[in-house]
Amino acid sequence: xxxxxxxxAGMILVVVFWGGNYAVSKLTFQEIPPLAFTAIRxxxxxxxxxxxxxxxxxxRVVPRHLWGRLLLLGLVGxxxxxxxxxxxxxxxxxxxxxxxxxxxxxxxxxxxxFLGHERIPTRQYAALSLATVGVVAVIAARGLDLSHGxxxxxxxxxxxxxxxxxxxxGLRHFGGEVSALGITTWGLLAGTPGLxxxxxxxxxxxxWGAVSGKAWAGLAYSTLLSLVASYFLWSRAVQRLGASRAAxxxxxxxxxxxxxxxxxxxERPTAVHLIGGACIIGGVLLGQWRAGGGxxxxxxxxxxxx
Numbered sequence: 638x639x640x641x642x643x644x645x646a647g648m649i650l651v652v653v654f655w656g657g658n659y660a661v662s663k664l665t666f667q668e669i670p671p672l673a674f675t676a677i678r679x680x681x682x683x684x685x686x687x688x689x690x691x692x693x694x695x696x697r698v699v700p701r702h703l704w705g706r707l708l709l710l711g712l713v714g715x716x717x718x719x720x721x722x723x724x725x726x727x728x729x730x731x732x733x734x735x736x737x738x739x740x741x742x743x744x745x746x747x748x749x750x751f752l753g754h755e756r757i758p759t760r761q762y763a764a765l766s767l768a769t770v771g772v773v774a775v776i777a778a779r780g781l782d783l784s785h786g787x788x789x790x791x792x793x794x795x796x797x798x799x800x801x802x803x804x805x806x807g808l809r810h811f812g813g814e815v816s817a818l819g820i821t822t823w824g825l826l827a828g829t830p831g832l833x834x835x836x837x838x839x840x841x842x843x844x845w846g847a848v849s850g851k852a853w854a855g856l857a858y859s860t861l862l863s864l865v866a867s868y869f870l871w872s873r874a875v876q877r878l879g880a881s882r883a884a885x886x887x888x889x890x891x892x893x894x895x896x897x898x899x900x901x902x903x904e905r906p907t908a909v910h911l912i913g914g915a916c917i918i919g920g921v922l923l924g925q926w927r928a929g930g931g932x933x934x935x936x937x938x939x940x941x942x943x
Contacts, residue, residue, distance in 0.1 A: 644877040647870035648886040656893025658863035659731035660901040662723075665855035668848050671727040675719055676836025677856060682864040683822075683829040689869055690822045699823060700814055706807070707820075708827045714804025715828020720835060721797035729790025732904050735894030736775045736914045737794045740768040742884060743920050744798055745805045752806065764923040771916030774909050818872035825868075888918050 642650065665674055699707065726734045747765045750756065772795075808820060815823070874883040891914055898904040906914070 644874040648874045651867045651870050652886055652890045654862045654867045656890045657897045658859055659735050659894045660897040661855045661858050663731050665852050666727055668852035670839040671723045672836040673839035673843050675723045676833045678860045679829040679832045682860050683825045685865045686822045707823050710804050710807045711824040711827025713800050714824055716831035718797050718800040721793045725790045725793030730904050731898035732895050732906050733775055733791055734794050735891045736917055737772055739891045739917045740772050741798050741801055743768045745802050748802050749806050764920040768917045768920030771913040774913030817875040821868050821872055888921055
């Protein structure tokens with residue numbers, strides 16, 4: 638553990654891994670269908686994270702009264718979220734996906750306020766409005782023509798935002814009974830069987846011999862770096878820095894995503910994309926920062942995998 642990077646360096650790695658995953662995944666989809674890709678990724682990733690959890694917390698167990706809640710949240714935050722995310726990403730651009738998902742922290746905070754879980758200042762509603770304008774701009778940047786699949790893909794990504802919002806708000810009820818790494822890992826283990834079942838038809842039809850080394854490398858990147866390593870480093874940063882300070886780092890992830898999509902996929906963001914992205918990230922930063930004191934607002938302990 639002493640040889641691991643500092644929490645700050647770890648979060649920089651997380652931003653790079655998550656930001657690069659959008660373009661890497663889309664490239665891999667050319668040879669491995671999205672649902673087969675996700676089934677393999679989560680089957681391997683959940684197993685490795687389970688082993689990491691046993692190594693990091695060998696004596697810590699989940700209280701029995703939390704099992705049902707973890708199972709339900711795992712289904713919403715991993716099975717449903719990933720189905721929306723991976724199908725949406727296959728139908729729209731990596732740039733659109735990254736920018737829309739960037740609005741999640743603001744959405745979670747404001748919805749939590751509507752539900753009475755915390756007091757939401759007026760600034761948070763301004764942040765949500767700004768982020769919403771940005772999301773609409775990003776979706777409209779390439780037109781609302783369903784024949785190109787972009788709009789339907791964007792709507793699926795918005796469905797993923799809704800799933801992750803439910804998941805994150807549900808985590809507030811765990812308190813300190815389960816660690817950040819424990820919540821992430823057990824939720825992943827609960828959500829993986831549904832993803833494997835959804836991917837079985839694609840796995841059966843896949844011509845394994847035709848999959849190139851480049852596609853296997855993309856799957857390895859998405860599994861080992863964007864999933865396993867990033868979740869571990871995220872959980873460690875949350876424990877060392879706090880959820881709010883760790884979450885602020887992720888505001889840079891869309892920038893990495895746009896740059897990698899430009900290099901690997903040739904996606905060229907328009908001026909509308911840039912304006913929309915600036916509105917989304919500006920809304921997130923506004924929502925995460927308390928007026929006057931410069932203190933990040935508390936956020937739930939949850940890692941969102943790209």
